[in-house]
Amino acid sequence: MSLVFAGALSHAPGITGRAGRADPSLRASFYANLDRMRVALEAQRPDALVVIGAEHFANFFMNNMPSLCVGMADSYSGPIEEEGWLGIKRHKVPGAPELSQRLIVEMMQDVDLAYAQEWQFDHGIMVPLHFLTPQYELPVVPVNINCQGPPLIPLARCWAFGRALRRACDRAAERIAVVSTGGISHWPATPDSGKINEQWDREFLAKFLDNRRAELLAYTDEETHRDAGQGGFEIRTFVALAGCTEGSKAELWFYAPIPIFAVGCTVAVVRL
Amino acid sequence: MSLYYVQKLLFQLNRDPLVRKRYEADLDGLLQEYELTPEERTAIRSPDIGLLYVMGVNGQLLMHYAALRGFEWDAYIAALREGERRYGPVRTGLYVRARTAGS
Numbered sequence: 001m002s003l004v005f006a007g008a009l010s011h012a013p014g015i016t017g018r019a020g021r022a023d024p025s026l027r028a029s030f031y032a033n034l035d036r037m038r039v040a041l042e043a044q045r046p047d048a049l050v051v052i053g054a055e056h057f058a059n060f061f062m063n064n065m066p067s068l069c070v071g072m073a074d075s076y077s078g079p080i081e082e083e084g085w086l087g088i089k090r091h092k093v094p095g096a097p098e099l100s101q102r103l104i105v106e107m108m109q110d111v112d113l114a115y116a117q118e119w120q121f122d123h124g125i126m127v128p129l130h131f132l133t134p135q136y137e138l139p140v141v142p143v144n145i146n147c148q149g150p151p152l153i154p155l156a157r158c159w160a161f162g163r164a165l166r167r168a169c170d171r172a173a174e175r176i177a178v179v180s181t182g183g184i185s186h187w188p189a190t191p192d193s194g195k196i197n198e199q200w201d202r203e204f205l206a207k208f209l210d211n212r213r214a215e216l217l218a219y220t221d222e223e224t225h226r227d228a229g230q231g232g233f234e235i236r237t238f239v240a241l242a243g244c245t246e247g248s249k250a251e252l253w254f255y256a257p258i259p260i261f262a263v264g265c266t267v268a269v270v271r272l
Numbered sequence: 273m274s275l276y277y278v279q280k281l282l283f284q285l286n287r288d289p290l291v292r293k294r295y296e297a298d299l300d301g302l303l304q305e306y307e308l309t310p311e312e313r314t315a316i317r318s319p320d321i322g323l324l325y326v327m328g329v330n331g332q333l334l335m336h337y338a339a340l341r342g343f344e345w346d347a348y349i350a351a352l353r354e355g356e357r358r359y360g361p362v363r364t365g366l367y368v369r370a371r372t373a374g375s
Contacts, residue, residue, distance in 0.1 A: 018345060056332035061283050062276060080287055085339050120287065148332060150366070189331025190367055191352045230366040 002170040004044040005177035006245045006270040007037055008208070008238055009131070011053065012183065013123040014261040016087035016130060021260045033254035033267040034131040040269060041132055046177035048096040048139045049132070050103075050165065051125050052241060054147035054182045054234045058122035066114035067153035068161055070107070071142040072100040078121025078129075086123050088130050093121065096139035099174055103141065106168035111161050128181045145240060147182065147233040155217045158236045162243025169244075180241035182234030185227065186263040192229065194259035200227050201255065201264040208238050209250045209268065216242055231263070245270045275328050275364065277306040278316065282333040285340070321348065322355020328365030 019027060041049075058080045060066060076093040079086050097117075104115050121129070125142055133140075143165075146152060153161075169176045184204055185197035207215045216239050224232040254267040281303075284291040294302045303313050315323040321338045325331070331352075338348040362368050 057283050057330070058287060061280065063280065081336065082339065085336075148330065189335045190325075191349060191356060193349055225366075 002172070002176065003166060003178060003244070003272060004046055004175045005041050006179070006241060006248075006272060007041070008180045008182075008241055008250070008266060008268045009034065009037060009128055010183060010261075010263050010265045010267075011124050011127040011181040012186070012188065012261045012263040012265075013081070013086050013127065014263075015127050015265065017085055017123075018260050019087060022258050026256055026258055030254055030256065030258065030265045030267070031131075036253060037267055037269060038132050038134070041177055041179075044177060045175060046138065047174040048099055048141055048176055050141045050143060050169075050176060050178040051128060052143045052145065052162075052178065052180040052237050053124040053128075054237050055122050055124045055144050056148055058120050058124075059116065059118075060144060060146065062149045065146055065149050066144070067146050067157070068111065069114040069116050069144045070100060070104050071095060071117075071119045071140075072097055072104060072115045073117045073119055076119050076121055076140065076142065079126040080120045080122045086126065088123075088126050091136045093129065093136050094139045096141055099139070099172065100141045102172060103165070103168040106171055107161070107164040110164035110167070111157070124181065128179060132179065143240075145236045147236050150221075152221065152233055153236065155219060155236065155239050158239040159213065159217060159243035162240040163246060165240070166244045166246070178241065178244055180237040182237030183231045183263045184235065184238075184266065185229055186231035187229035188231045188262045190230075193262045195229070196257035196259065196264045197228055198257050198264060200232075201257075204228075204235060204238075205252060205255060205266070205268070208242055209252055211242050211245065211247060211249055213242070213246070241270070245272065248272055274307045274309055274312060277308055278312050278324065278327065279329055279333055281306050281308075281316065282329065282337050286333065286336045320355070321351035322353075323359055325352045325355045325367070326359040326362050328363055328367065330366065
């Protein structure tokens with residue numbers, strides 16, 4: 001089969017961990033669209049879910065930092081954070097090791113990857129799974145793009161990765177769903193937490209929704225850091241998804257800055 | 273600068289239950305295993321969350337250490353602001369504030 005679903009969503013830990021402190025109507029609307037994404041995902045009857053995330057030092061550290069890493073484990077666990085802090089209970093998440101390996105081997109024709117047979121999920125993957133696969137039954141193939149410890153992979157290489165992922169999915173017999181999860185502008189875990197550059201976010205999202213490759217790849221890290229904060233480096237996850245869905249446009253189901261969640265909360269689905 | 277080892281200690285503390293146990297049982301012994309300056313050692317032990325932030329510790333590591341030491345979210349953010357007020361701007365890493373032209 002191939003790619004049957006593609007979307008992008010936010011993963012900030014406040015979405016679940018500080019849920020009670022957000023504007024109730026905004027939160028309800030955001031949660032409703034996350035649930036709408038779950039329904040749309042389930043309607044495609046995927047065999048596996050690839051999650052392109054940007055973790056925050058749960059597994060990967062500067063002693064041996066991969067730019068791109070793909071999970072190949074039998075199962076995963078998370079969250080690594082305190083359950084009370086994140087508002088998500090610890091779960092075992094099924095992997096898809098055989099599919100992972102086929103995707104990795106295929107992608108390695110085009111891009112250099114690390115792989116991992118051990119992986120603990122942090123909020124970066126657990127928050128999306130909490131909303132999209134609340135029973136934690138759908139096998140997951142995690143992907144990490146290093147957006148935390150520079151030097152960071154160039155955006156053009158993220159696009160190339162996404163394209164390689166698509167080619168690998170197209171060669172697989174399984175029905176594969178892909179979601180990317182990252183922030184747009186945000187300054188998480190700093191004194192500026194809660195600051196959101198809505199105008200920058202909306203300009204970026206317009207380019208993402210239209211799959212405008214040249215414009216997406218034109219951002220420099222210097223500009224992103226200045227206008228969108230260090231959290232803005234996570235646009236790499238959007239760029240990878242855009243590469244994976246090259247030529248397809250996406251719909252924005254929800255976008256709103258929710259300061260206590262420290263990010264412009266986003267739900268977008270690609271029209272494949 | 274041994275910022276790398278400050279961050280490595282916090283990384284291991286966040287993810288490894290055995291390191292967490294050692295932290296609770298023998299903090300001095302654990303600290304000796306990392307190449308840290310006296311200032312870094314004191315900041316971890318105190319803890320001086322604001323100073324660790326100003327030293328350049330990544331917030332994705334630091335917020336979990338702060339939570340471990342009993343800082344609720346608002347107290348964590350307040351500690352970072354207090355750090356900048358007491359010790360000046362962040363010295364290195366991702367949180368160095370962009371300089372305006374001429375500064």
